[in-house]
């Protein structure tokens with residue numbers, strides 16, 4: 001179908017099928033993660049997810065044989081633009097869609113792809129990411145979670161930390177050590193069920209009272225051998241591939257996270273009181289315009305970089321670095337404009353936008369840590385893009 005026809009058809013379909021409540025800014029607690037026991041906090045989010053699943057548009061570019069939409073990058077850009085035009089919420093958000101699935105499409109066996117991909121598209125399994133450990137964050141290859149070959153199965157013992165939403169997750173994609181005599185070449189990549197014996201999840205409470213973070217303890221967890229991805233001891237390259245997808249996904253959170261907040265321009269106007277006409281304060285106007293220009297340039301650069309459907313390691317690091325730093329700058333601009341209204345935590349004196357702004361501002365700081373810190377992205381760029389010595 002031509003791009004023009006696709007745009008017309010997509011616009012009409014979205015107009016007809018996206019419920020009105022799904023065209024509003026999305027509070028974090030209404031985000032749909034799917035899973036074996038999915039939670040739909042907004043009355044219209046289930047029907048919206050189901051319609052998009054049927055169309056294959058929870059994973060628009062994945063092959064149709066796995067339930068995806070089979071769209072080209074150009075068609076997908078149009079879908080994204082049309083969804084943004086209507087302010088449609090993302091129908092489903094998951095680490096399966098953003099990380100595990102894209103990696104399996106490249107490196108999984110046909111059997112693994114047929115088994116794991118369709119439930120991800122349909123939002124039936126909530127996946128979490130078991131990479132970080134107490135002694136292995138930026139230096140991820142130092143991980144110690146032991147995995148022994150016990151003939152019929154693998155036996156896993158150890159601990160993970162900072163595992164987002166592990167307390168809700170059904171399955172985990174997990175890096176384990178299968179050879180203790182070498183570093184990178186002794187790591188393997190396993191998938192397993194979190195509800196089985198030996199898996200204990202402990203949420204980590206933060207000072208805010210809530211947190212997505214968990215610790216996970218593995219005590220003699222038995223994992224069927226068919227759930228190893230790639231070769232035994234070949235997990236490091238798989239881990240890096242997945243990180244590339246994760247970084248590309250995180251880089252887009254600021255601009256395409258599903259419209260959790262009204263647009264930057266709308267909020268700046270609201271907080272400055274300049275709801276129509278030019279923004280009076282030239283310093284704020286300058287900040288806003290520069291930011292919007294950089295946003296647009298970043299959006300076009302991202303589209304070009306990912307046109308082939310995949311961003312190479314160095315490119316994913318560049319996108320992740322710029323996208324997350326840009327997202328932090330956006331919230332700093334808003335905090336400048338909002339003044340004390342932006343520091344609201346609870347209470348009647350603050351609007352819903354004020355309260356959301358404060359939480360998003362704080363949350364944006366984590367964007368440049370999760371998936372590898374900004375310093376680590378700069379190291380990757382120095383080494384793999386600029387060819388500088390270690």
Ligand SMILES: Cc1cc2nc3c(=O)[nH]c(=O)nc-3n(C[C@H](O)[C@H](O)[C@H](O)COP(=O)(O)OP(=O)(O)OC[C@H]3O[C@@H](n4cnc5c(N)ncnc54)[C@H](O)[C@@H]3O)c2cc1C
Pocket residue numbers: 128129130131132133136137138139161162163164165366367369370371372373374375376379
């Ligand atoms: C919001 C959020 C969600 C997360 N979710 C998950 C998850 O679901 N699963 C998971 O496995 N992990 C998760 N993490 C953990 C995340 O991957 C790690 O926090 C991250 O990789 C950094 O590791 P660290 O916290 O151990 O910091 P460290 O590695 O101890 O780093 C501390 C500081 O030192 C700097 N530093 C370290 N090494 C270098 C170097 N070589 N050169 C320059 N500077 C360096 C870092 O940039 C950082 O500023 C999450 C983290 C956050 C913030």
